[in-house]
Amino acid sequence: MGYLSYIYTLFFVLLYSHAIKQINSANLSQPLCTDHERLALLQFRQSFLINCAVSKSLSPYPKMKSWSSEPTADCCQWDGVDCEAKTGRVIGLDLSSSCIYGTFPKNNTLFVLTHLKKLNLAFNDFNYSGIPSEIGHFNKLQTLNLSYSSFSGHIPSELSKLSELYMLDLSNNGGSLADTQLDLKLQGAGLEKLLLNVTRIQKLYLDRVDLSSPVPNILSNRTSLKGISLQYCNLYGELPTSVFTLPRLEILYLSGNKDLSGVLPEFHSNSPLRELYLFGTSFSGEVPTSIGNLAHLEQLDLCSCHFSGSLPSSLANMTSLTVLLLSRNNFKGGVTFSITNLTKLEALDFSNLEVMPRELFSQLSKLHHLSYLRLAEMNLATEIPSFIANFTKLTYLDLAASHVIGPFPQWFANLTQLRQLYLEYNQLEGPIPHWFTRFTNLESLELSYNNLYGTFDVFLHLTNLHNLALSRLNLTFPVGYKTNSSPPKLEL
Incomplete structure (x- = not known):
């Protein structure tokens, strides 16, 4: 018993000593x-x-x-x-x-x-x-x-x-x-x-x-770079193509530099590039087939550049894409790749592209995650496309100047998440539905230059509106209307 008692005593002494050391160590640190x-x-x-x-x-x-x-x-x-x-x-x-x-x-x-x-x-x-x-x-x-x-x-x-x-x-x-x-x-x-x-x-x-x-050549030598964002910086001259192939580069944003030119290089499958934005630059030439090698690319914006030639079918391989913006270029031959492969797409801009509306609509109807859709300045020659009824998460819709005809369909009332809606310069006709009052999330609304009519009080319920354009519509104003009755955030 004496030996066991000694062992227990020694154990507790050691345990107590360790606890004191821990407390002192914590205080010292x-x-x-x-x-x-x-x-x-x-x-x-x-x-x-x-x-x-x-x-x-x-x-x-x-x-x-x-x-x-x-x-x-x-x-x-x-x-x-x-x-x-x-x-x-x-x-x-x-x-x-x-x-x-x-x-x-x-x-x-x-x-x-x-x-x-x-x-x-x-x-x-x-x-x-x-x-x-x-x-x-x-x-x-x-x-x-x-x-x-x-x-x-x-x-x-x-x-x-x-x-x-x-x-x-x-x-x-x-x-x-x-x-x-x-x-x-x-x-x-x-x-x-x-x-x-x-x-x-x-x-x-x-x-x-x-x-x-100009973009200095030394940028191509900074092989540690993972992210470059030089948007709206008044850059000019030609971008060295080696910038695109920096070994660790994941993000490249150059949008808004209208005098910055360049061409896309041949891309390799080991590229870590995830986001590429060239909006509003003077990049030109063809989009290379090798762009399909960018397996990690999630966001691609080539809008308002000077790209030409055909869109490569290899775009269908880029199944990680969530953003694909291609409008206002000189592409020929329309959309020749399968959009249905791009199941993760959340934002799509095909404005100005040559397309066959029926074929395009059948493919777009299979994309279930879209929240941003631009099909402006296209020859749709149809009513507001019914496949949009499935996009109840849509926050941005632009069908401006796309030869859209007819009245508002009833299902349109379900797009209550919309924040920006652009339908100007079309042939929409009939009344502005009273269910527009449900679009309380709208911040920007443009209906100008259509054959629509209605009463202005419909828009008084849209309390988040910043921009409202209703030119050339047949509107009536409620009796006793005063300008201070307008939506409180209205700026334009």
């Missing part, structure tokens, strides 16, 4: 931020207003409001702050969508945080401040996101010193897409100088930054 970094963060907060009313985010959350000014507060526990476990140094600051408003002051205390590896200030409003050159002093920075935050002026050359950077996002610091003003600039050889030093870059997002330059 708990990061406690340094006083000067805590004060720097508090002073950074005091530099701005917190105003969620001006936030560009869909889900604003004022993270800095919860920061405590108590002298004993541990900033490593604050919302948006990440610390290194052993030292307590602040290495990450994510204040995206934090309702920050105000001009970014020079010599801001933010730059005291010299160990930062991640800085995210996206979806705030810095009132068109310049990007501070001191950001170049964060020599350990790996990710920098200043998108949607109303910065302006020239991007400082000091950003090229961030040699550890693998993600840079300065996108969309200007106005809307309709606004041609580009407030953030990196002109001349700026992009080339930036790429020269950021040799580890994986994600480069500069949408709506005014580059006003």
Whole structure:
């Protein structure tokens, strides 16, 4: 018994000792931020207003409001702050969508945080401040996101010193897409100088930054790149085809650069490309048959380019496609591939293509996931196609100028998820049905230049409307109608 008692005692002593070590270890590993970094963060907060009313985010959350000014507060526990476990140094600051408003002051205390590896200030409003050159002093920075935050002026050359950077996002610091003003600039050889030093870059997002330059050849040498987005950047010249074949590239967005030209290369089956957007560029030539080798491609937008020739039948092999947009090119011969293979399609644009309507409709009727459909400027010469009745998830429908005839069919009333509906320049006739009042999700509606008639009060129920076009319709207005009775969000 004495021996067993000794064994039990020894076991519990060892167990207790292990528990104490675990507790001490946990206490030792708990990061406690340094006083000067805590004060720097508090002073950074005091530099701005917190105003969620001006936030560009869909889900604003004022993270800095919860920061405590108590002298004993541990900033490593604050919302948006990440610390290194052993030292307590602040290495990450994510204040995206934090309702920050105000001009970014020079010599801001933010730059005291010299160990930062991640800085995210996206979806705030810095009132068109310049990007501070001191950001170049964060020599350990790996990710920098200043998108949607109303910065302006020239991007400082000091950003090229961030040699550890693998993600840079300065996108969309200007106005809307309709606004041609580009407030953030990196002109001349700026992009080339930036790429020269950021040799580890994986994600480069500069949408709506005014580059006003050709695409530098050095972009083709950054084999670490997985994502490139240079939309609406005033790029010009010819894109090196080697950019398409970067070995790790998954995302390539070049839309909106109307003076950027190029041709599609031969694609290989080992390409990881998932998303390719060339909308509104001057790319030309034929779409190669080898595009069917892009087994991982999910989104393809070739709209409003200068492509010609026939659409390759190999498009039917691209069974991962969810987005296929091909309108406004010079394609000949219509749709010669089997659309029914593309069972995952959610968005389709065949506007302007030469098609046989009956054959097209029978194939489209087998696609059950469509939420976006454009068949504009086509010679359909039919009533609103009945296969659309199956697309109850449809949020976008464009049949403008497609020679659609006849009255609205009753089944159309079931498309209550529609947000955008374009039926202008057709031969629709008869009354505007009263069940239009059920389309409460509509944000944009265009019925102009049809033979329709009805009373305007039908549209007063569409409280989410931003755009409404009813030119050349036979409308009557209710007695006592006043303009302030219009849908509250109406802009156009």
